[in-house]
Amino acid sequence: MAEEQNNGGCSESSCAGCEHASTCESKKEDFRVPANMYTQVKKVIGVISGKGGVGKSLVTASLARMMREKGYTVGILDADITGPSIPKMYGVHSMARGTEDGILPCIAKDETRIMSVNLLMEDESAPVIWRGPVIAGVVKQFWSDVMWGDLDYLFVDMPPGTGDVPLTVFQSLPVDGVVIVTSPQDLVQMIVKKAYNMAKQMNIPVLGIVENYSYIKCPDCGKEMKVFGESHIDEIASELEIPVLGKMPLDPVIAEAVEAEKFYEAQNPYLKEIEL
Numbered sequence: 001m002a003e004e005q006n007n008g009g010c011s012e013s014s015c016a017g018c019e020h021a022s023t024c025e026s027k028k029e030d031f032r033v034p035a036n037m038y039t040q041v042k043k044v045i046g047v048i049s050g051k052g053g054v055g056k057s058l059v060t061a062s063l064a065r066m067m068r069e070k071g072y073t074v075g076i077l078d079a080d081i082t083g084p085s086i087p088k089m090y091g092v093h094s095m096a097r098g099t100e101d102g103i104l105p106c107i108a109k110d111e112t113r114i115m116s117v118n119l120l121m122e123d124e125s126a127p128v129i130w131r132g133p134v135i136a137g138v139v140k141q142f143w144s145d146v147m148w149g150d151l152d153y154l155f156v157d158m159p160p161g162t163g164d165v166p167l168t169v170f171q172s173l174p175v176d177g178v179v180i181v182t183s184p185q186d187l188v189q190m191i192v193k194k195a196y197n198m199a200k201q202m203n204i205p206v207l208g209i210v211e212n213y214s215y216i217k218c219p220d221c222g223k224e225m226k227v228f229g230e231s232h233i234d235e236i237a238s239e240l241e242i243p244v245l246g247k248m249p250l251d252p253v254i255a256e257a258v259e260a261e262k263f264y265e266a267q268n269p270y271l272k273e274i275e276l
C-alpha cells in the first residue's frame with residue numbers, strides 16, 4: 001500500500017527477509033524487552049490517567065478483580081514506582097522471593113499475582129528517590145525478570161501523567177490496550193485527550209474511559225450529589241469514539257475494602273467489562 005512505503009521504496013511488511021533490514025534507517029526501532037522465560041500472558045492492559053489522584057490504582061484493582069471473579073488468572077504490575085498502592089490494597093506485605101530464573105510475584109488471597117517495588121524493599125515505608133531512567137528500568141525488569149507464569153490478564157497500574165514511565169511501558173511491553181481514568185472536572189477534558197493522544201501515537205488501542213468521583217449518594221435519602229460538578233465523560237467519549245466503562249461514585253464500601261486491605265474480596269459494581 002502507498003502509505004506503508006518508506007523512503008527506500010519498500011514497505012514495512014517487506015522487511016522480513018530483506019538483506020538491508022538491519023541497517024535500513026526507515027525501519028521502525030523496536031524497544032520491546034523479552035518477557036521472562038516463565039511468563040505467558042494473553043493480554044496486557046495498561047491503566048492510565050492524565051493527572052494524579054483520580055483513583056487509577058483503584059480502577060486497576062477493580063478491573064483485575066472483575067476478571068478474577070470470572071475465573072481468569074490475573075496479575076497486577078504496579079508501575080507506579082514512587083506511589084505504589086496495590087500490595088497494601090490486597091494486604092500483601094511479604095517480600096518477593098527470587099530464584100536463579102527470576103523474581104516470583106507475590107500471591108494475594110484471591111490468587112492475583114502482584115509485583116511492586118514495595119515487595120522488594122525491606123522497609124515498605126522508605127521513599128523511592130530514583131531518577132526517571134532508573135525507575136523506567138525497574139518497570140522493564142518487572143516484565144523481563146518476573147516469572148508471571150500463565151496469565152489471562154496482566155493489568156499495569158501506570159504512574160499518573162504522560163511521562164517517562166508510561167512511555168517506557170508502551171515501548172517495552174506488548175500492551176494490548178489501555179483504559180483511561182478521569183474525574184469530572186472541566187480541565188480534565190484536556191488532560192484526558194493528552195492521555196488518549198499518547199496512546200494513539202504509540203499505536204495502542206484505547207479500550208475505554210472510566211470516570212471516578214462522579215457523585216456521592218446521600219445515605220439517608222439516596223440523592224446523588226455531584227461534588228466535582230457535571231460530568232463531561234459522555235461528550236469526551238463520543239468525541240474520541242471510545243466506550244464509557246463506568247461512572248463511579250465515591251463509595252464508602254469500596255473505601256472500606258481498601259482501608260481494611262481486603263480488596264481481594266471487593267467488588268466494584270460500577271464498571272463494565274472491557275472488550276478486547
Ligand SMILES: Nc1ncnc2c1ncn2[C@@H]1O[C@H](COP(=O)(O)OP(=O)(O)OP(=O)(O)O)[C@@H](O)[C@H]1O
Pocket residue numbers: 049051052053054055056057058059080083085159160212213248249250251252254255258
Ligand atoms: N470511588 C471511590 N470510592 C471510595 N474510595 C475511593 C474511590 N476512588 C478512590 N478511592 C480512594 O482514594 C484513594 C486514592 O485512590 P488511588 O490510590 O486509586 O488513586 P491514584 O489515582 O492511583 O493516585 P495517583 O494517580 O496519585 O497515584 C485510595 O485510598 C482509594 O481507595
